[in-house]
Amino acid sequence: QVQLVESGGGLVQAGGSLRLSCVASGRTFTITAMGWYRQAPGKQRELVATITNGGITNYADSVKGRFTISRDNAKNTVYLQMNSAKPEDTAVYYCHALGVQYINSWGQGTQVTVSS
Numbered sequence: 001q002v003q004l005v006e007s008g009g010g011l012v013q014a015g016g017s018l019r020l021s022c023v024a025s026g027r028t029f030t031i032t033a034m035g036w037y038r039q040a041p042g043k044q045r046e047l048v049a050t051i052t053n054g055g056i057t058n059y060a061d062s063v064k065g066r067f068t069i070s071r072d073n074a075k076n077t078v079y080l081q082m083n084s085a086k087p088e089d090t091a092v093y094y095c096h097a098l099g100v101q102y103i104n105s106w107g108q109g110t111q112v113t114v115s116s
Contacts (some may be wrong), residue, residue: 002026002105004095009110012085016114020080022095022107030099034071034078038091038112045094049080062088085114 008020024031035050035058049069050058057069068081078095095107 002028002031002097002099002103004097004105004107006093006095006107006110009093009112011113011115012082014085014087014114014116016085018082018085018112020082020093020095020110020112022078022080024076024078024097024105027099027101027103028076030101030103031097032099034098035096036069036078036080037094037096038089039094039109040088040091043091048093050096051078082112085112087114087116089114 003025004022006022012018033050033052036048037045038048039045047060048063049067051069051071066084071078090113092109093112094109097103097105
């Protein structure tokens with residue numbers, strides 16, 4: 001199993017920046033990709049960004065050019081740098097890990113609120 005713990009959420013004004021962190025523990029050697037998803041009230045969970053072990057990234061169109069996902073493999077940590085935040089970015093952000101041996105783990109989520 002892989003356990004994920006997010007941190008860094010909070011309140012930010014529109015146009016501001018925030019950095020989320022997610023630390024993985026457990027069978028981290030099985031992880032092949034990590035990512036961030038978000039869920040706003042009344043909406044389905046949606047992909048924000050993903051990054052593979054090799055550093056290949058993928059972003060939702062709504063965050064391209066504003067958010068950056070990065071990864072420190074030595075620290076088993078993935079980051080989400082959020083710049084130029086918008087009120088529509090308000091959501092609970094979840095860290096996700098995908099890997100071999102049926103690894104499909106979620107963190108508990110961290111709230112991000114962007115005020116207008």
